[in-house]
Amino acid sequence: MNDVWQWDYAFEVLPGIVGGGLWMTIKVTVLASILAYVIGLGLALLRRSDLRIVSMVAWAVIEFIRSTPLLVQLFFAFYVLPDIGLLFDPVTTGVVVFGLHYATYAAEVYRAGIEAVPRGQWEAATALSLPRSRTWTKVILPQAIPRVLPALGNYTISMLKETPLLLTIGVLDIVGVAAEEGSQAFRYVEPITIAGVLFLILSYSASLLTRWMERRVGIAR
Amino acid sequence: MFENVPEYISTAADGLWITVGATVAGIAIAAVLSFVFGLAMLSRLKTVRVIARIYVEIWRGTSEVVQLYWVMFALPILLGYRLVPLLVGILVLGLNFGAYGAEIVRGAVQSVPRAQYEGTIALSMTPAQRMRRVILPQALVEMVPPFNNLFIQLLKGSALLTIIGVSELTHQGKEVLIPRNVSEAATIWTVILLFYLLLAILITMGMRWLERRAAALVGRQPTKRDSVFARFGGGKDPLPAEQSKGGLADLRRKGGE
Amino acid sequence: MIRFEDVGKSFGPVTVLDGLNFTVAPGEFVTLIGPSGSGKTTILRLVMTLEQVTSGVITVGGEYLSHMERGGRLVRADEKHQREVRKRIGMVFQQFNLFPNMKVMQNLTEAPVRVLGKSRAEAEERARELLDLVGLNDKVDAHPSQLSGGQQQRVAIARALAMQPDVLLLDEVTSALDPELVAGVLALLKDIARTTDITFLCVTHEMGFARDVSDRVMMFDGGKVIEDAAPDKLFSEPDHERTRSFLQAVLERG
Numbered sequence: 044m045n046d047v048w049q050w051d052y053a054f055e056v057l058p059g060i061v062g063g064g065l066w067m068t069i070k071v072t073v074l075a076s077i078l079a080y081v082i083g084l085g086l087a088l089l090r091r092s093d094l095r096i097v098s099m100v101a102w103a104v105i106e107f108i109r110s111t112p113l114l115v116q117l118f119f120a121f122y123v124l125p126d127i128g129l130l131f132d133p134v135t136t137g138v139v140v141f142g143l144h145y146a147t148y149a150a151e152v153y154r155a156g157i158e159a160v161p162r163g164q165w166e167a168a169t170a171l172s173l174p175r176s177r178t179w180t181k182v183i184l185p186q187a188i189p190r191v192l193p194a195l196g197n198y199t200i201s202m203l204k205e206t207p208l209l210l211t212i213g214v215l216d217i218v219g220v221a222a223e224e225g226s227q228a229f230r231y232v233e234p235i236t237i238a239g240v241l242f243l244i245l246s247y248s249a250s251l252l253t254r255w256m257e258r259r260v261g262i263a264r
Numbered sequence: 265m266f267e268n269v270p271e272y273i274s275t276a277a278d279g280l281w282i283t284v285g286a287t288v289a290g291i292a293i294a295a296v297l298s299f300v301f302g303l304a305m306l307s308r309l310k311t312v313r314v315i316a317r318i319y320v321e322i323w324r325g326t327s328e329v330v331q332l333y334w335v336m337f338a339l340p341i342l343l344g345y346r347l348v349p350l351l352v353g354i355l356v357l358g359l360n361f362g363a364y365g366a367e368i369v370r371g372a373v374q375s376v377p378r379a380q381y382e383g384t385i386a387l388s389m390t391p392a393q394r395m396r397r398v399i400l401p402q403a404l405v406e407m408v409p410p411f412n413n414l415f416i417q418l419l420k421g422s423a424l425l426t427i428i429g430v431s432e433l434t435h436q437g438k439e440v441l442i443p444r445n446v447s448e449a450a451t452i453w454t455v456i457l458l459f460y461l462l463l464a465i466l467i468t469m470g471m472r473w474l475e476r477r478a479a480a481l482v483g484r485q486p487t488k489r490d491s492v493f494a495r496f497g498g499g500k501d502p503l504p505a506e507q508s509k510g511g512l513a514d515l516r517r518k519g520g521e
Numbered sequence: 522m523i524r525f526e527d528v529g530k531s532f533g534p535v536t537v538l539d540g541l542n543f544t545v546a547p548g549e550f551v552t553l554i555g556p557s558g559s560g561k562t563t564i565l566r567l568v569m570t571l572e573q574v575t576s577g578v579i580t581v582g583g584e585y586l587s588h589m590e591r592g593g594r595l596v597r598a599d600e601k602h603q604r605e606v607r608k609r610i611g612m613v614f615q616q617f618n619l620f621p622n623m624k625v626m627q628n629l630t631e632a633p634v635r636v637l638g639k640s641r642a643e644a645e646e647r648a649r650e651l652l653d654l655v656g657l658n659d660k661v662d663a664h665p666s667q668l669s670g671g672q673q674q675r676v677a678i679a680r681a682l683a684m685q686p687d688v689l690l691l692d693e694v695t696s697a698l699d700p701e702l703v704a705g706v707l708a709l710l711k712d713i714a715r716t717t718d719i720t721f722l723c724v725t726h727e728m729g730f731a732r733d734v735s736d737r738v739m740m741f742d743g744g745k746v747i748e749d750a751a752p753d754k755l756f757s758e759p760d761h762e763r764t765r766s767f768l769q770a771v772l773e774r775g
Contacts, residue, residue: 206327
């Protein structure tokens with residue numbers, strides 16, 4: 044029992060970590076990413092609103108959420124949402140909190156992308172008397188969004204690495220399952236190392252995907 | 265609803281000092297590792313570059329929670345003895361964020377214009393003189409804003425220490441205050457979030473001061489930003505990797521007339 | 522003072538210099554002219570060791586620059602050897618390349634103190650003399666960013682002179698300046714060329730200056746010297762059609 048690494052124990056825990064944990068990590072990351080990118084775009088547009096009060100509130104919300112820990116926000120939602128009648132299951136709570144937290148990062152990314160569209164594009168749209176909504180949907184966003192995709196992809200990678208936080212509200216991702224296995228057998232080396240390797244594989248493949256997107260965007264421009 | 269707030273504040277404050285201590289110590293370790301490995305990634309020796317790259321990829325590529333568990337529970341089996349949770353937390357914060365910081369240092373050094381490097385050659389400076397006297401002082405200015413982001417991410421990351429049982433700020437909420445007053449969860453967590461916000465503002469103020477000092481050093485204006493809150497871009501997200509900006513990275517690539 | 526023997530330089534598949542031979546005598550002022558992309562700047566960068574030769578040998582002041590002798594054989598120079606030889610060489614860049622993190626005085630004293638091992642007092646005294654020479658003795662404590670382009674270039678010239686070089690390379694030193702500042706910088710350089718015995722190798726598009734100050738002018742095209750003559754000869758009755766058309770094009774541009 045004193046071997047530093049035990050292969051048979053490693054193979055015993057592997058299916059559970061991959062089958063249960065990995066699937067949960069991917070599910071939460073994908074759903075929360077979609078939520079983050081949609082809400083983030085909304086926040087970015089509110090941030091640019093002509094109404095000063097609207098843009099100020101959007102700014103304050105973004106900065107507050109960005110500056111405080113995701114874990115505490117997760118606890119906030121977990122304990123407070125039921126009080127106000129929102130009885131989400133833990134996975135949904137996790138997706139919503141992750142989505143909102145990362146929406147504030149996405150908002151800044153969109154903002155930078157929008158600001159990178161040359162002024163002349165706005166002026167040309169004005170010269171053609173395009174209505175404002177049409178300018179946004181047909182001129183500005185189609186130019187801004189492809190450029191920000193790689194940066195958004197990088198945030199998805201960050202999010203991936205934060206899914207283990209969900210174990211604090213009882214949702215077991217890769218690390219959650221690994222820690223569970225470890226505590227049952229009083230042996231953490233194998234499950235936690237497997238979890239680490241899985242994360243390396245995941246974030247490496249995700250970064251390849253992001254780089255591929257970067258090249259595609261580079262070509263499109 | 266608010267009559268218990270003073271009690272919440274004083275109880276949370278017990279954990280505040282541990283959060284502050286872990287954050288400051290984590291920042292100190294991360295800063296040192298950032299420079300050591302950031303410069304190592306620019307070394308002329310391939311072995312040194314590879315070692316630095318492996319450190320950065322492992323600590324950036326895995327999750328902070330994995331790292332906490334690993335150092336807390338797996339490492340003792342290899343080591344033969346256990347580290348106290350607070351020490352584990354500080355080490356992991358330093359090692360994890362040091363890996364991100366190394367990329368910041370590398371990127372900033374590479375962003376110093378190649379012309380500056382050529383200037384040092386024309387004056388026959390040694391490689392060490394080039395780096396210490398000319399390149400690094402200029403790179404420092406570029407580093408401050410991304411390090412501001414990184415240190416706030418580190419502060420936020422310190423909340424995870426609660427998972428391995430460090431009684432820091434978040435722990436005080438989850439394990440002390442919530443069990444006592446679960447009906448006032450909203451107030452409790454708001455108090456704690458505000459503490460974190462306050463610490464984030466303090467970090468930003470400190471870094472703004474540093475940025476002004478660094479900018480004065482190279483005789484230029486600090487970058488304009490909306491307020492003490494406003495920061496550039498994301499922070500701990502992986503930097504667009506290997507994106508050279510035509511700086512020192514291109515030294516080996518020769519350019520024509 | 523400078524000797525190129527069969528020097529070739531390629532960047533990947535592109536050959537910039539091809540079997541180049543020329544010498545510059547001590548104290549001589551030689552100007553390189555020619556269309557852009559003809560390899561003029563590459564020559565300066567080779568002498569400054571910012572680039573390395575692909576083939577051939579460069580010597581400076583009788584010492585090998587591109588190579589060194591080891592065990593009786595000629596091998597490629599290492600960084601240490603080049604650092605020793607290039608102490609004799611200075612360069613003024615198109616974009617000045619002053620260090621923005623140092624004030625004017627420190628820009629001038631940094632290398633003399635740390636590379637040549639002079640005392641700080643000696644270096645500062647010399648720096649003040651040089652700032653007098655370039656007419657900027659009131660800017661000792663300024664940051665480079667507070668100076669105009671013309672002033673920055675004067676400081677850069679002083680900085681190069683502070684190293685007491687035997688060879689000074691001038692790489693299109695007025696190209697980045699506003700038109701009204703060009704004349705002052707050129708006059709300063711002319712003054713320095715007349716009063717010192719420094720060897721100059723200069724790349725410029727200022728034909729009036731080249732004619733005025735040079736001992737010899739070399740016309741470059743396609744990586745080769747196609748004409749090498751005294752300025753009066755080259756500017757008034759060039760032998761080559763290519764030189765003539767180049768000079769005409771430059772003059773028409775103004």
